[in-house]
Amino acid sequence: MTISPVVAPDSASLSPLVELAKRTRASALQLGTTPTEMRNQALEAIAQSLEAAAPEILAANQADCQTAQEEGLASALYARLKLDETKLRGAIAGVRDVAKLPDPIGVVQIHRELDTELVLKRVTCPLGVLGVIFEARPDAVVQISSLAIKSGNGVILKGGKEAIRSCEALVKAIRQGLQQAGLDPDVVQLLTTREETLELLKLDAYVDLIIPRGSNSFVRFVQENTRIPVLGHADGICHLYIDKAADIPQAIALTIDSKTQYPAACNAIETLLVHQAIAKDFLLQAVGPLQEKSVELRGDTRTLAILPIQPATEADWSTEYSDLILSIKIVDSLEDAIAHINTYGSRHTEAIVTEDEQAAATFMAQVDAAGVYHNCSTRFADGFRYGFGAEVGISTQKMPPRGPVGLEGLVTYKYQLVGNGHIAATYSGPNAKPFIHQDL
Structure with missing residues (x-):
């Protein structure tokens, strides 16, 4: 994907994408509070929907591949673009594998009594909305969407122009599966234009993490043109x-x-x-x-x-x-x-x-x-081979997550503190009461 300078659209032209991001964020908030079983049922519905839509998906990919050949797409990108029946079956199996994984949401990492009736918990929760930008990798749509849904996150996908028909067919089937499972399909969105890519990078009020998957130059472009945290790697040497x-x-x-x-x-x-x-x-x-x-x-x-x-x-x-x-x-x-x-x-x-x-x-x-x-x-070095079910990408940064990123890289945590009228002044000054700090 080659990025060249463009004139930024005016504020009026931004509104459709902002509205889309708002809808995704609202649906993600709902998804993050749904029971584990409901999210797992949604993944099974998505797997069945993808199986039913397989002829349509494969035909769309063949059309993408034909166009790519006519335009002289590089062999490495063409290999990633091609989605045959075996690859699609593997992607669908990956959806079901993700459903079998433990729920990453609501895990109590710390449970500590600071004082009598003053109890602290650190609990895992979804990041919110992921913005994932990738080149000619239509199977990434399936991997990323399944991990996002399992971890309670919304996702805005942007594939390369080489894979536009394939991505549209895949997202259509995924959204149908979500709807059949009783979940809001707006939790998974697809962008199709280069201008939308540039504007997505500006939506720091609605998007919590950008994951670029592509060439060295493309990943560096993303890293240098957004205030949103970026997870990924620029090279694979x-x-x-x-x-x-x-x-x-x-x-x-x-x-x-x-x-x-x-x-x-x-x-x-x-x-x-x-x-x-x-x-x-x-x-x-x-x-x-x-x-x-x-x-x-x-x-x-x-x-x-x-x-x-x-x-x-x-x-x-x-x-x-x-x-x-x-x-x-x-x-x-x-x-x-x-x-x-x-x-x-x-x-x-x-x-x-x-x-x-x-x-x-x-x-x-x-x-x-x-x-x-x-x-x-x-x-x-692959999330599926590591037993993550799938991966949203590979991170080479020093701070975690590092390496193939699965569910654990798509959650954060919050500290929940419950008391009974406790005030900080009680624990300061010459007559300060000591904390218990007892793990429960």
Whole structure:
């Protein structure tokens, strides 16, 4: 999604979107107080509605894909855009998985008696209204809507123009499911124009969290053009480090999976780091399987002395290809691998392949990333695979939530204090009464 400067609409043209946001906020307030069972029933109704609308949804997506091909959409975006029957079934299964998860609302995190009949609770509650902006990922509509409903939040969705027909068909089915379950369909809204995206970023009075899912430039644009808190990541530059104590067949299998299982995903690796002690043996065995998967290889000077491949440049170390391209760098030590990752990585997901438990422990402690893995593919960095049911996105920020964000990232908490005429003056001054501070 490319954002170019536009003249901001006048206040009169803002009113339809403001009214939509107000309706979403009002319906979200109601949703947040509905019983767990009612929200779960709504999710089942949505799953059934999506199943019934599957032919319409798939036809809409085929039309989007045809237009995308005619317009020369990049292969990585096209892979994300395509919603076939298998992908749709998986998304629907995800809705039902979310329904099975524990209710994140109303969880008492602190229950404490400050003094006799003065009782404090910290209780989880919905954030309010989410604004989610994404590129060519129609399946994100289903994941995000189901998580929002389960967590009692309203959601305003804005998909890329590449997926407009798909998003409209999906949201139509979701809203029908909500209506059939007796809930206000205004809790899920869809925007369709670029101008609405820009205005959504200004609605800090009605929207509590913005979640952008897209290219580096797009996420940065969102972060720089809103006062609403933003959850997300701008890059997915992930590494796999092959340690000198790696099992070579296992390392090859993990490299293939981390790069080729879904190269357009943000958790696919872009750079392979190999310890110099194992480099020749590993690379000579790995090059064939990688090239059989049509992976274009680029290497540093030492890699070029082993493999006849294209040279890597400095720019390659900070590039998210989202394609079948892999840069290779030979390093002298575990410390060098960690330093490279912490310099060029995007704090998304990083992995080490080694049989040396101490090396793995050092890597996992010192690498700065939301996900650090040992002897497994980076492709496991996913809310569904983590058992979250689905995810609204992946966050690489230091403050929580971090990594794949599911239900726990969509709730906040409030402090509830109940007394019996208690006043603060009783607990201050020379004759101050002490607090009990007893957990109940």
